[in-house]
Amino acid sequence: MNIILGTAGHIDHGKSSLIKALTGTDPDRLPEEKSRGVTIELGFAHLKLENFEIGLIDVPGHADFINNMVSGVGALDIALFIVAADDGWMPQSEEHLQILHYLGITNVIIALTKSDLADDLEFTIELVREEIHETPISQAPIIPISSVTGDGISQLKAEILNRANKLQASPKHHIPRLSVDRAFSPKGTGTVVTGTLTGQSLNRGDLIVSLPENLTASIRNVQNHNQALDASVSGMRTALNLPDLPLHQRGKPGVKRGSLLTLPDHLEAVDTIDVALERASRSITGQSATARVLKNTETVILHHGTSRTRARVILNDRTTLDLAEKCFAQLRLESPIAACVGDRFVIRDGAQQGTLAGGIILDAGSKARGFRTKKRANFLAKRSVAPDNLRELILSELLHKPAIPSSPPLLNLPFTKAYIQQTVEKLAKEKKITLRKNWILAPSWWKEIITSAAKLVDQWHSSHSDSPSMPMGAWKTQLISEGAPEALLDSIEKQLLSNGYMKQKDGIANEEHSLELPQRLVPHAQKILKSLKDGGLTPPPRVELAPDEASQQALTFLIRSNQVIELDPKALLDSQNYQKLHQSIRDYLTQNQRATASELREHSGTSRKYLMPLLESLDAEGITIRDGDYRSLA
Numbered sequence: 001m002n003i004i005l006g007t008a009g010h011i012d013h014g015k016s017s018l019i020k021a022l023t024g025t026d027p028d029r030l031p032e033e034k035s036r037g038v039t040i041e042l043g044f045a046h047l048k049l050e051n052f053e054i055g056l057i058d059v060p061g062h063a064d065f066i067n068n069m070v071s072g073v074g075a076l077d078i079a080l081f082i083v084a085a086d087d088g089w090m091p092q093s094e095e096h097l098q099i100l101h102y103l104g105i106t107n108v109i110i111a112l113t114k115s116d117l118a119d120d121l122e123f124t125i126e127l128v129r130e131e132i133h134e135t136p137i138s139q140a141p142i143i144p145i146s147s148v149t150g151d152g153i154s155q156l157k158a159e160i161l162n163r164a165n166k167l168q169a170s171p172k173h174h175i176p177r178l179s180v181d182r183a184f185s186p187k188g189t190g191t192v193v194t195g196t197l198t199g200q201s202l203n204r205g206d207l208i209v210s211l212p213e214n215l216t217a218s219i220r221n222v223q224n225h226n227q228a229l230d231a232s233v234s235g236m237r238t239a240l241n242l243p244d245l246p247l248h249q250r251g252k253p254g255v256k257r258g259s260l261l262t263l264p265d266h267l268e269a270v271d272t273i274d275v276a277l278e279r280a281s282r283s284i285t286g287q288s289a290t291a292r293v294l295k296n297t298e299t300v301i302l303h304h305g306t307s308r309t310r311a312r313v314i315l316n317d318r319t320t321l322d323l324a325e326k327c328f329a330q331l332r333l334e335s336p337i338a339a340c341v342g343d344r345f346v347i348r349d350g351a352q353q354g355t356l357a358g359g360i361i362l363d364a365g366s367k368a369r370g371f372r373t374k375k376r377a378n379f380l381a382k383r384s385v386a387p388d389n390l391r392e393l394i395l396s397e398l399l400h401k402p403a404i405p406s407s408p409p410l411l412n413l414p415f416t417k418a419y420i421q422q423t424v425e426k427l428a429k430e431k432k433i434t435l436r437k438n439w440i441l442a443p444s445w446w447k448e449i450i451t452s453a454a455k456l457v458d459q460w461h462s463s464h465s466d467s468p469s470m471p472m473g474a475w476k477t478q479l480i481s482e483g484a485p486e487a488l489l490d491s492i493e494k495q496l497l498s499n500g501y502m503k504q505k506d507g508i509a510n511e512e513h514s515l516e517l518p519q520r521l522v523p524h525a526q527k528i529l530k531s532l533k534d535g536g537l538t539p540p541p542r543v544e545l546a547p548d549e550a551s552q553q554a555l556t557f558l559i560r561s562n563q564v565i566e567l568d569p570k571a572l573l574d575s576q577n578y579q580k581l582h583q584s585i586r587d588y589l590t591q592n593q594r595a596t597a598s599e600l601r602e603h604s605g606t607s608r609k610y611l612m613p614l615l616e617s618l619d620a621e622g623i624t625i626r627d628g629d630y631r632s633l634a
Contacts, residue, residue: 002235006057009082010090014113021147046225055237085118089131102358108137115144170234173419174199178261179305190243203231211338212269213253217245258307260338269336274363281324287354293320300347310334340414342388365411402445436491465516469507524554532574537606567613594632
């Protein structure tokens with residue numbers, strides 16, 4: 001099993017020396033670090049304890065290099081908190097403690113280094129215990145150690161092993177993510193990046209994407225501590241050879257420290273995130289920035305993974321955030337990052353003088369509009385209950401948006417597509433959600449939208465009693481205005497058609513709807529019907545039947561209600577005369593087997609104007625068959 005152990009603590013408290021004593025490897029790799037005796041960049045070493053492959057990260061302790069420290073502890077399984085016995089608790093001790101808390105790291109071992117220099121070791125341990133009282137690591141073991149004499153090293157290894165045995169296996173349903181802490185190009189090799197892998201494995205030959213640059217590349221080689229591998233697994237210090245991926249240069253996008261490597265089509269870079277924000281109860285000695293309030297709209301530095309960017313803080317329900325306070329906030333970023341729901345972060349003041357706060361991402365890809373509202377706060381409160389639980393994330397999203405695409409249901413989830421689909425199917429079986437096409441719906445909303453869709457049709461019938469159906473275009477437009485996604489309109493229509501509604505040409509109608517003529521049009525309709533009946537099979541032309549708007553409306557109703565038959569726009573018959581003509585033709589063809597149009601016209605006594613469109617209609621309906629100039633019954 002691969003795990004990551006990292007150091008934290010004040011400058012010159014012996015972090016690098018302790019790692020060398022544990023592993024035999026000096027994690028200080030830069031000449032400047034050697035000359036100054038200060039860790040500037042992250043240092044790396046490897047330790048094997050029984051069946052555990054442990055990657056050790058040595059993070060800087062000096063205030064000037066705190067940014068590198070934040071990026072180093074983001075993926076730790078175990079933190080080795082260093083306090084020197086001869087110095088005791090120091091400002092960076094407090095700051096590193098707060099950073100561990102903000103990043104959710106509570107699996108901590110306290111190494112009391114330089115124990116051989118302590119005047120009163122028991123009293124020193126007591127003082128450290130007082131400093132961590134009422135903090136998340138108040139029960140952490142304190143192990144006195146001397147890297148010079150070797151005292152305590154075996155006890156420390158035993159405790160590391162004990163903690164490692166209690167670690168839970170990495171979730172198998174998380175996508176692989178590697179936050180790049182180094183990117184370089186050795187001669188003849190092409191681009192190489194390093195970082196700590198979380199989630200599923202990355203294999204040689206896999207196609208990956210670098211975000212926020214959105215550049216893809218294939219993995220040529222995989223290494224762990226200079227050892228070539230076929231794949232890297234979660235918790236492993238990983239080096240990837242990506243010859244197709246350019247390095248970042250001014251004016252040219254490329255991979256760099258702060259980039260995130262993952263599988264294509266899973267995540268996207270975002271510049272607005274909603275978060276649960278909290279501040280520690282204690283300020284940091286010597287950092288005046290940490291003692292003051294955090295102001296609404298203040299510019300800060302956001303640390304997420306190995307990335308760092310300026311951001312504007314928008315507080316949801318207040319204008320300031322003091323020590324020991326919590327609230328929901330929105331971070332509007334100067335540069336986009338690839339963040340996931342459930343990720344943790346740290347913010348420092350804009351001048352980089354101190355760590356101000358930290359928290360967890362609740363919505364990775366939010367919108368600025370409408371954030372400072374009670375409605376948004378209520379949504380984030382529900383989301384904050386279980387931000388790493390996919391079921392709850394989906395259900396809370398449905399409270400915010402009752403219709404969401406199933407792929408993906410939320411932007412920037414850390415879960416694999418297979419796990420998302422599996423979770424969605426389980427929720428559907430439990431009737432927690434409704435599935436239609438590729439959409440996840442809140443069951444109550446789906447019932448409401450179907451009710452609204454039916455109500456629109458019924459209201460149309462009420463106000464347009466002379467119309468057989470509501471125009472489909474008008475129906476769909478009103479549904480969209482009521483919040484129905486356009487992609488769901490066909491599903492809503494299908495549901496309605498199975499619930500007592502029917503489709504009519506370009507409209508939709510209630511099966512129980514019967515056409516009614518408005519009272520003001522009744523005289524016009526009666527006049528038209530009388531003229532048609534009196535005209536028999538040679539009635540007056542349409543322009544005489546309906547010379548004005550009112551009579552035209554009445555005629556339209558009579559045609560829709562089948563009281564008037566429209567053979568073609570210029571040929572109209574009332575229903576009785578139409579049936580008389582229809583039957584006359586059938587009788588003649590029954591008696592004579594076949595006939596020409598002229599013979600049928602003479603027999604029926606009508607004109608060609610009315611006969612021909614009727615014959616063409618009978619042909620189209622399959623009642624008659626035309627063979628040259630002759631027609632016969634089918």
